[in-house]
Amino acid sequence: MSELIRGRRAWLGARPVVADALVSAFLTVSCLVEAAFQNSYGDLPGKHPDMLCAVLMSVVVMSLTLRRRMPVPVMAFTLAGNVLLTVLGYVPTLGAGLACLVALYSVASHRGLGTSLPVGVLALVTYLITMAAQGHTFWQAVSNAVLFTGGWWIGRSLRLRRAYLDELEARARRLERAREADSRAARAEERSRIARELHDVVAHHVSVMTVQAGAARRILHRDPEAVQDALSTIEQMGRTALGEMRRLVGVLRTEAEPARSELSPQPGVNDVSGLVEQLRETGLQVQLWIEGESRSLSPGVDLAAFRLVQEALTNTLKHAGPQARAWVRIQYADRQLEIEVEDDGRGLVAGLGRPGGGGNGHGLMGMRERVALYGGDLRIGPRSGGGFEVRARFPLEVP
Secondary structure, three states: OHHHHHHHHHHHHOOHHHHHHHHHHHHHHHHHHHHHHHHOOOOOOOEOOOHHHHHHHHHHHHHHHHOOOOHHHHHHHHHHHHHHHHHOOEOOOHHHHHHHHHHHHHHHHHOOHHHHHHHHHHHHHHHHHHHHHHOOOHHHHHHHHHHHHHHHHHHHHHHHHHHHHHHHHHHHHHHHHHHHHHHHHHHHHHHHHHHHHHHHHHHHHHHHHHHHHHHHHHOOOOOHHHHHHHHHHHHHHHHHHHHHHHHHOOOOOOOOOOOOOOOOOOOOHHHHHHHHHHHHHOOOEEEEEEEOOOOOOOHHHHHHHHHHHHHHHHHHHHHOOOOOEEEEEEEEOOOEEEEEEEEOOOOOOOOOOOOOOOOOOHHHHHHHHHHHHOOOEEEEEEOOOOOEEEEEEEEOOOO
16 A cells, blocks of 8 residues: 555656646635535635536636645636635635735745745735635634745745755765766776786787797707797797787777887786795785696786785785784685685775775775686675675686
C-alpha cells in the first residue's frame, strides 16, 4: 500500500496541473454542498445561493488549477469573485474563502518577496473589507487575518526551503564536476608518466636491437653461430618491444614536459629488496617475502610491480603512523604474479585510498592505471584487524 501511495504521489508531483485540478474539484464540490446546506435553512442572513451563485463560485474555485503557473492573476481573480458575490448579496461560503487562502499561499510560494508581500497585503485588506460588508464580527475578521497571514508565511517559508535545496543540489553538481575534472587531470598525468616510462623501455630494447644488428653485420662471414645468437636476441627484443608498443598506443604524452635526454635502467621486482632496505632506514618496519620460482618478466610488468610496491609502502610511511609495520609478499604463481602489501597503521586515513586526511588520491589512481594497463586485478581497502592492504595480480605470459 505504501508503495502504491508513493507511486501516485510521484505521478502527481510530475503533473502539477493535474494535482491542482483535483484540489480545485474538491473545493468546488464542497462549495456546492455548502450552498445546498444554506438553502435548506431559511433563517440564515443574506441572499440564498442560486444557479448564478453556484456558477460564480465554481469558476472562482476552478481557477486554482493555474495557481502555480499564474499565481498573481489567480489571486486577483479569486478576490474579484468574492467581492462580486458580496456585491450581489449572496451568503459567503467557506470554499470561496479557502480559494483565496490557497491563492495567497501560491503567490508567496512561487513569487519573490517583492511581489508576494504587496499582493498579500492587498489581498488581506480586500478580504477584510469584504468580511466587514458581509456583517462579520471583529473577532471573526481577526481570526481570518491571522489565517491569511499564516498561509502567506507558510508559502514564503516553503519557497525559501526550495531555494536552499536547489542551491545545495547546484553546489553538489559543481563539486561533482570539479571532482571529475580533477580525476581526469590526475589520470592524464599518471598516463603521461606511464607513457614516458614505457617509452624508455621500448627505446632500450630498440637500442639493444640496433647494437646486436651492427655486431651481426660485422661478424656475418667470420662467425655464423654468433650471428645466429645475435639474430635470436634481436627477435626476442623485437617481440618484447612490440608488446610494450601495443600498451603504449593510446597513452598520451604531455608535450609541455621535456623529454628525458638519457636512458636509465628501469627498476623491477628484483629491486624491491633495495627499496625495502631504504624504507627501513627511515624507521619503517618492513618485512619482505618472495615466494615461488623467480622468472623473467616483461619489462612493463616488472616496472609496474615495482611501482605498485613503491606507492603502497610510500603511503604506509606517510599516513600509517610512526609505529606502523608493513609486510610485502611477492609470489610467482603458474600464470600470474601476486603482490600483497599490508600495514597495521591507523587504517582509514588520508592519502592513497585512505579517506579523511591530506592526500589527493592520485597514487591510488596511478596504481589502478598501471594494473589495468596489463590486464591485472587490484583490490585496495581496510585490512581486517586494522590497517590497510593492497593486493594486485598481474597475468603472466606462459610459453
